[in-house]
Amino acid sequence: MDLCTNFPMFSIILCLMCGVVCSVLKKNMARYVTYGLLTVLVVLSAAVLGYTVSIDGSFIYQMGHFGAPFGNELRAGVLEGVFTVFFSVIMYLSVIAGEKHIYEDVEESKINLYYTLICLMMSSLLALTYTNDVFTAYVFVEINTITAAGLVAVMGNGRAYFSSAKYMIMSLLGSGLLLIGITLLYDVTGHLLLSNIKYAVVTSTIKEYAEPFTIIIALITIGLSIKSALFPFHSWLPDAHTASTISSSAILSSLVLKAYIVLLIKIYYRAIGWETVLETGVNDIVFVFGIMAMIFGSVFAIAQKDVKRMTAYSSVAQIGYIFMGIGIGNAAGVVAAVFHIFAHGATKSMIFTSLGGIKEVSRHSTKLDAIKGAGYRNKVASVAFAVGAFSMVGIPFFPGFVSKINFADAAIDAGGPKMIVILVALAVSTVLNCIYFFRALICLYTPVSDPGGRLTEEVDNTKPTAKYIGAMAFFIVANLFLGTFSDMIIKLITRGLSMFS
Amino acid sequence: MSRVRTDYEKTLWRKIVRFVNGEKDLFDEQSGFNVETEELEDRRHRNFFEEAELNKKKVQIAELIEERSEETEQRAVKLYERFYRLFAVITCVAIIAILLVTVANLPDYGDPDNPANNEVSKKYIEDGIKDTGAVNIVAGMILDYRAFDTLGESHVLFIAAVCVMILLKIDPDSEKGKRFISLENDRAYEPKNDPILVWATGILVPIIIVFGIYVILNGHLSPGGGFSGGAIIGAGLILYLNAFGFKKTERFFTQKTFSVVSVSALLFYSISKTYAFFTGANGIHNIISKGTAGDIISAGLILPLNICVGAVVACTMYSFYGMFRKGGL
Amino acid sequence: MQAVIDYISSNLFEGVAIILFGIGFTTLFLHPNLIKKIMGLNIMDSSVYLFLAAKGFVFGRKAPIVTDGVAEMESYINPIPTGLVLTGIVVSVSVTAVMLALTIRLYWRYHTLEMDEIMQIIRKEGK
Numbered sequence: 001m002d003l004c005t006n007f008p009m010f011s012i013i014l015c016l017m018c019g020v021v022c023s024v025l026k027k028n029m030a031r032y033v034t035y036g037l038l039t040v041l042v043v044l045s046a047a048v049l050g051y052t053v054s055i056d057g058s059f060i061y062q063m064g065h066f067g068a069p070f071g072n073e074l075r076a077g078v079l080e081g082v083f084t085v086f087f088s089v090i091m092y093l094s095v096i097a098g099e100k101h102i103y104e105d106v107e108e109s110k111i112n113l114y115y116t117l118i119c120l121m122m123s124s125l126l127a128l129t130y131t132n133d134v135f136t137a138y139v140f141v142e143i144n145t146i147t148a149a150g151l152v153a154v155m156g157n158g159r160a161y162f163s164s165a166k167y168m169i170m171s172l173l174g175s176g177l178l179l180i181g182i183t184l185l186y187d188v189t190g191h192l193l194l195s196n197i198k199y200a201v202v203t204s205t206i207k208e209y210a211e212p213f214t215i216i217i218a219l220i221t222i223g224l225s226i227k228s229a230l231f232p233f234h235s236w237l238p239d240a241h242t243a244s245t246i247s248s249s250a251i252l253s254s255l256v257l258k259a260y261i262v263l264l265i266k267i268y269y270r271a272i273g274w275e276t277v278l279e280t281g282v283n284d285i286v287f288v289f290g291i292m293a294m295i296f297g298s299v300f301a302i303a304q305k306d307v308k309r310m311t312a313y314s315s316v317a318q319i320g321y322i323f324m325g326i327g328i329g330n331a332a333g334v335v336a337a338v339f340h341i342f343a344h345g346a347t348k349s350m351i352f353t354s355l356g357g358i359k360e361v362s363r364h365s366t367k368l369d370a371i372k373g374a375g376y377r378n379k380v381a382s383v384a385f386a387v388g389a390f391s392m393v394g395i396p397f398f399p400g401f402v403s404k405i406n407f408a409d410a411a412i413d414a415g416g417p418k419m420i421v422i423l424v425a426l427a428v429s430t431v432l433n434c435i436y437f438f439r440a441l442i443c444l445y446t447p448v449s450d451p452g453g454r455l456t457e458e459v460d461n462t463k464p465t466a467k468y469i470g471a472m473a474f475f476i477v478a479n480l481f482l483g484t485f486s487d488m489i490i491k492l493i494t495r496g497l498s499m500f501s
Numbered sequence: 502m503s504r505v506r507t508d509y510e511k512t513l514w515r516k517i518v519r520f521v522n523g524e525k526d527l528f529d530e531q532s533g534f535n536v537e538t539e540e541l542e543d544r545r546h547r548n549f550f551e552e553a554e555l556n557k558k559k560v561q562i563a564e565l566i567e568e569r570s571e572e573t574e575q576r577a578v579k580l581y582e583r584f585y586r587l588f589a590v591i592t593c594v595a596i597i598a599i600l601l602v603t604v605a606n607l608p609d610y611g612d613p614d615n616p617a618n619n620e621v622s623k624k625y626i627e628d629g630i631k632d633t634g635a636v637n638i639v640a641g642m643i644l645d646y647r648a649f650d651t652l653g654e655s656h657v658l659f660i661a662a663v664c665v666m667i668l669l670k671i672d673p674d675s676e677k678g679k680r681f682i683s684l685e686n687d688r689a690y691e692p693k694n695d696p697i698l699v700w701a702t703g704i705l706v707p708i709i710i711v712f713g714i715y716v717i718l719n720g721h722l723s724p725g726g727g728f729s730g731g732a733i734i735g736a737g738l739i740l741y742l743n744a745f746g747f748k749k750t751e752r753f754f755t756q757k758t759f760s761v762v763s764v765s766a767l768l769f770y771s772i773s774k775t776y777a778f779f780t781g782a783n784g785i786h787n788i789i790s791k792g793t794a795g796d797i798i799s800a801g802l803i804l805p806l807n808i809c810v811g812a813v814v815a816c817t818m819y820s821f822y823g824m825f826r827k828g829g830l
Numbered sequence: 831m832q833a834v835i836d837y838i839s840s841n842l843f844e845g846v847a848i849i850l851f852g853i854g855f856t857t858l859f860l861h862p863n864l865i866k867k868i869m870g871l872n873i874m875d876s877s878v879y880l881f882l883a884a885k886g887f888v889f890g891r892k893a894p895i896v897t898d899g900v901a902e903m904e905s906y907i908n909p910i911p912t913g914l915v916l917t918g919i920v921v922s923v924s925v926t927a928v929m930l931a932l933t934i935r936l937y938w939r940y941h942t943l944e945m946d947e948i949m950q951i952i953r954k955e956g957k
Contacts, residue, residue, distance in 0.1 A: 006779060013775050016656055020767045023663060024760045063649045065781035066632065069621050072649035109672040113663050120660050127653065135914060139653040142921045143660060146928055150664040153932065158939040161668075162948055165932045169867060172925060173859055176874045179918065180600075180851060183878060187607055187885050190616035192910075200616070215603045561954060562941060581946075589860040597852035604844040605837060611889040613904075618888060622908040629909075630896060638894040638906070643913040654917045661924030668931040723895065728920055814920075821927050825934065 004051035005059050007044045008074045008130045011084070014040065015123030022116040027103075030112035034095065034119055041088040041122065049081030053492075058499045060132065060195075069196040073132040075270075079338070079496025082489070083129045083262055086342055089478070090254055090349050091122055097353035097471035098247030105245040106154050114154050121147040121251065128259045134182050134271065135192050137263055141178065141227070145171045148256045151248040152240050163239035170236045171227055178223030184216045185271070194270040201273055214280045217272055221264065221282050228260040230286075230323055231293030234316040238300075241312035246356035249308070253315045253352065254345035261322055261341060265334065268326075269500035278329050287327025287418070291425050293320025298432035307358075307440050308366045311351050314392060314436070317429060318344045324422065325407055331497065332413045336406035338493045339486070343391065343399035346482055350475040351388035357381025357464050357472070358444070368440065373448035380464055382444050384472045387479055389437035394430055399482040404430070406490070634791030634800035635721035644726075644803045645777075652774050655810055659767060662759075662817045671828035695744075702744035709737035717811035721800040727807040731814025738819045747827065754819065756830045763816045766809040773802055843884035850877035864933045864943045868926060875922035879915045886911030 018037040022030040052058060058077030062068070095102075095118060106114050124144040131137050145168070153164035186192055188209040189200035201213075229237040241249045268277050277283055297317030304310040318340070325337025355366055361377035362370045375382040391398035404426060411422035464472075482489065608615040625642050633641035643651045713733035720726030742750045780787050792799030823830040838845065850873055857870025886908040894909040933943065940948045 006782065009775070009778050009782070013652075013771050013778075016652070017768060017771045019656075020659065020764050020771070023659075024764055062782045063778045064645065065777070065787060066646055070624055071646050071781075107672060110667050110670070113667050116663055117660070117667075120656065120663075123656075133649075135647075135917070136650050136653065139650055139657065139917060139921065142925065143653060143657055146657065146660050146664055146924065149928060149932075150660070150667055153664070153935075154667050158936070159952060161932055161935045161939060162952060165864065165929070165936060165945075168925075168929055168932065169858060172871055172929075173855065175925075176851070176855055176858070176871075176878070179875075179878050180881070183882055183885070183914075184603070184607070186910075186914075187615075187617055190619040191621065209606060209608075211606045212603045215599065561951060585860060585862075589856050592859065593852045593856035596855055597849055600848040600851065601845060604841050604848055607841075607844065608885075610840060610843060610884060611887050613888050613891075615885075615888075617885060617910070618903075618908050622910055623903045625909050626894060626903050626906050629894075636896050638896065638909045639912045639916070642909050643916060647913065650917050654920050657921050657924045661927045664928045665931040668928075668935050724893070726916075728916060824931065 002051065004047055005061055005076075007048050007051075008061055008076050008080075008084075008126070009063065011041050011044045012074075012123050012126050012130065015119050015126060019116050019119030019123065022112055022119055025112050027108070027111035027115075030115040031099070034115040035092075037119055038088055038092040038095070038122070041126070042085065042092065045081060045084035045088050048076050049078065049085055052076060052078045052081050056495075069191055069193050072136055073193055073195075074130040075132040075194075076130055077496050077499040078492055079500065080129050082342075082492055082496065084126055086345065087125045087129070087255055087259075088122070090345055091118070091125075091251065093471045093475055093478075094247050094250035094254070094349050094353060096467050097475070098245060098250065098356055099467060100465055101246050101356050107156055110154065110156075114151070117147045117150045117154070118251075121151070121256075125255055125259050128263050129266075132194050132270070133192050134185065134194065134197070134267070137267075138175075138179060138182055141260070141263070142175060144256060144259060145175065145227070148252060151251065152244045154248070155244055157243075159239075160243040163236065163243040166236040167240045170233060174223045174226035174233075176223070177219050177226070181216050181219030181223055184212060184219070188212055188216070194267070197271040198273055201271075201276060213276075214282070217277060217280055217282045218285075220267060221286060224260045224264045225286070225289070225323065228257040228264075229316060229319055231289050231296055231316065231320060234293070234297070234319075237316060238309050238312040241315070241352075242306065242309045246352055246359075249312075250349035250352040253312070254349040257315070257319060258341050258345055261319075261326075261337075265326065265338070266500070269497070274334075283327045283329045285327075286323050287329075290320045290322070290324030290327050291421060293317060294324060294425050294429045295320075295432070298429055298436070301436045302432060304436075305368050306366055307368060307371060308352070308355050310436055310440065311348070311355065314433070315344075315348055317433070318348065318392070321403070321407065321429075324425070325410065328410050328414050328418060328422070330410060330413050331494075332406070332410035334497060335490060335493050336403060336410045338497070339399075339406055339490055340403040342489065343403045343482060346475070346479050347388045347391040347399060350384050350472070350479060351392075353475065354381040354384035354388065354472060357468060358385065360464075368443050371440075372443050372446045375445040376447065378464060380469050380472045384476055385444060386441055387476050389441050391479055391483070393433045393437050397480065397483045399479055399486065402483060402486040402490075633803065635803050636800075637721050637723060637726070640721045640726050640803060640807070641800070644806050645801075648774055648777065651810075652770065655767065655770060655813055658813060658817050659763060662763070662820050665821055665824045669824040669828050698744045702740055706737050706741045706744075709740070710734055713737060713811070713815070717807050718804070720807040721803045727810025728814055730807070731811035732818060734811065734815035735818025735822075738815065739822045742819075742822065747823075751830075754830065759816050759820050759830055763813050766812045770806060770809045770813075773806065777802065843887075844881060847877045847881035847884065850874075850880070862944045862946045864929075864936065864945060867945075868929050868933065871929065872922065872926060875918065879918055882911040882915050882918075 014037060018033055022033055025033065058075060058080075060068070061074040061076070063072040063074060065071070102111065102114060120143060124140040124147065127140040128137060128144065131140065149164045149168045149171070152167060153160050185197065189197045191197050191200055226233040237253075241253060244252065268274055294317050297313050297315075297320055301310045301313035301317065304313060322337045322340050322344070325333045325340060327333070357378045358371055358374045358381050359366050362374050365371075387398065391400040394401045394404045408423060408426060411419045411426075414422075608617070625638055625646065629638040629641045630636065633645040635641035635645070710733075713730045715730075716725035716733060717727055717730030720730065738750070738754070777787065779785070787801075789801045791801050798804065820830055854870045854872070854874030854877060858867050858874060859870075861867055861870060888907045891905060891907045894906040894912070896906075936948060937943060940951055942948060942951075
């Protein structure tokens with residue numbers, strides 16, 4: 001057996017151990033440990049990706065001395081490799097770009113606990129991607145929920161507590177539905193491992209329980225979509241994103257929400273079977289809510305006066321895109337949805353971190369009238385925001401454009417009434433995106449006359465740090481890379497998805 | 502007339518009713534139990550939460566209530582409440598109806614031919630003792646066959662402790678914390694040295710803790726294990742704390758104890774499980790012997806892991822209580 | 831009528847668990863009071879554990895602890911749901927602790943436990 005196959009297990013346990021150790025370290029040591037951990041994770045994940053590409057297949061890692069169906073398992077294929085590399089890189093960049101804000105926003109003695117939560121959050125993201133067992137997935141979903149609530153509440157003001165509580169409540173509703181779904185799934189199949197569940201579904205065992213099975217798929221889907229803030233359940237998202245420190249906002253919108261979607265796709269493909277999902281028609285419900293999220297998220301975003309809140313509502317719309325892609329019901333749709341996970345993840349974390357830089361030079365506010373002229377005060381952050389806005393609107397050479405093209409392709413593949421609905425929704429959503437992102441961009445680059453010189457005084461002592469500039473530059477490069485080399489990524493995704501079944 | 506009414510409001514029953522109804526007096530009214538300490542607690546409360554801010558809030562709340570009493574607002578609230586009731590009933594009935602129909606189509610209750618009673622549970626029961634050395638098959642299952650779940654689960658507890666610390670811990674070096682420490686006397690929160698409580702605790706706590714240790718050590722032989730035993734020990738510690746106060750418990754349990762115990766237990770857990778996963782996946786022989794089934798020293802790693810889990814759970818339970826009470830250990 | 835009696839006699843535990851789940855879910859979702867939300871959460875989780883325990887039961891078999899040296903599947907119930915319940919309980923304890931800590935914080939800050947009142951206060955402060 002190759003050494004590379006051990007890396008998924010090593011990376012998850014390393015995260016857990018670093019998290020535990022960080023809780024007793026001083027704040028700077030905890031930071032170094034976290035950076036070291038994230039560096040190691042990028043390397044390990046890249047190694048797993050390279051290994052799976054080189055053997056052109058996936059491998060199952062047996063956790064313990066007992067193979068399937070008795071013990072736990074991890075599974076890694078090309079898609080898992082791409083996801084973990086993406087998760088570690090985005091986490092790394094978000095934490096580095098927000099470092100200064102973490103030190104400002106979080107209480108002095110709790111900074112090491114913040115890094116503890118980051119490490120443990122990373123472990124849950126990796127475990128959700130690699131796991132091959134529904135109950136392990138449930139345990140790590142809960143880890144993800146609690147750490148995310150902690151990352152919001154760490155700000156230590158009333159608004160943060162309130163949004164954290166709101167997030168917890170919505171999330172726990174989702175967990176409850178997911179848990180009872182998993183319980184029923186275990187009851188009708190008798191297994192907890194994804195591959196064994198699929199075997200039970202494919203063979204005759206499941207036939208007499210066809211009715212409960214539809215309910216099970218619906219329960220798991222609703223549970224996970226509540227957790228990833230699909231449209232009617234999105235109300236916690238803008239609050240949580242606005243109230244938290246910028247690293248937390250970036251992590252929440254680009255990683256936490258995505259991990260649940262990854263798990264959902266994994267359960268669809270590896271446990272239930274994509275054909276079975278299509279037979280039950282659950283994907284049509286997902287499709288309808290996805291379309292509604294695309295439109296309503298953008299409409300709500302237009303009504304906002306705070307750019308951070310506006311970006312959060314834009315996340316609601318983009319989550320709608322992803323669910324819409326899953327709901328189309330053909331392979332191309334899922335590929336487009338997975339690509340949009342990457343595109344939105346890279347872009348949205350960049351927008352949130354750039355807003356951190358803009359906030360510094362705009363009297364610590366992200367209101368539209370406060371950020372006027374910030375484009376001349378903090379050039380790096382504003383350029384990053386502009387790149388993000390172009391990507392979200394869908395200008396060529398940026399990742400958002402590629403995913404929109406892919407969605408349209410998938411729609412044309414699907415044909416019928418769905419095609420018309422998708423194309424209209426894409427057009428409307430693009431126009432709405434244009435309205436609010438360009439409004440923010442215009443505000444950003446409106447020169448302000450500054451008679452009292454008050455602004456310039458504030459600007460002088462808030463130069464962006466070298467780390468911030470580096471992280472933003474890396475973000476921009478990553479986005480341009482996703483936009484221009486999208487063919488390669490899409491090839492990897494298609495290959496990974498074909499390994500799933 | 503009004504006097505009678507205030508007395509009525511202060512009775513224990515009313516307090517319980519109001520607590521159950523979730524009205525606003527959960528914390529403020531507690532001091533009513535002890536008139537002597539009421540002022541002290543009030544002072545401490547105010548100092549800690551910044552008097553000015555508090556007053557501002559109070560004014561705002563008063564304003565809010567005033568505004569609410571306006572007629573239009575009232576009507577909106579009533580409408581909302583009616584809508585809420587209706588919506589709640591509809592949701593509840595819909596969920597229950599859908600799931601009840603689903604349940605009727607599930608495998609029968611208690612039927613040995615159900616899909617869940619398959620080769621997996623057969624293997625766990627028939628080869629459990631040979632594979633894991635544990636007589637308690639559930640312990641063998643959660644700590645050996647499906648150990649990864651349990652590894653995640655003990656970290657969930659740790660994360661919860663960290664989150665509670667983030668939310669409630671008071672930093673003794675910060676401004677707020679200093680003022681809090683200077684008032685210090687946390688016995689204000691506690692009952693006076695109640696002879697019944699002290700005597701009963703003196704007798705009960707040793708028994709409870711010994712019982713907890715028994716449950717942990719016999720986790721692989723009888724019902725119980727790390728989680729249940731740890732919870733018992735944690736309850737014993739909390740009882741001790743309630744009878745004797747933080748001064749006494751701080752002699753043997755501080756923030757440092759919590760960190761050292763839980764961090765070393767969790768690290769040992771992770772490392773030993775890494776060894777088990779690594780040897781298992783790569784087909785290396787596990788050198789840890791299983792011992793004779795039924796002995797106290799048997800079942801390989803299960804006994805040490807149960808002790809680790811028990812330590813983590815006991816510390817976490819106690820730390821939850823300490824954080825809730827005074828924002829520190 | 832006969833159908834109802836059959837239903838109750840064959841699905842008593844699952845039915846009760848589902849009813850509790852509905853009650854807990856609705857309380858957690860819609861009740862404005864935070865403490866009651868936490869109660870709802872615990873009812874919801876416990877109902878799932880009841881459901882799991884009922885699903886693991888088999889008539890005429892005992893708890894899976896081998897005391898007399900007989901390790902045969904015919905004499906013990908399914909151990910897996912029991913293990914899952916153990917894991918689930920710990921998770922719900924942790925979540926409850928975090929929710930309670932949040933509730934204490936919110937109470938200290940806003941002097942109320944009603945989510946809708948807190949929301950109104952925040953809205954007022956934001957102006």
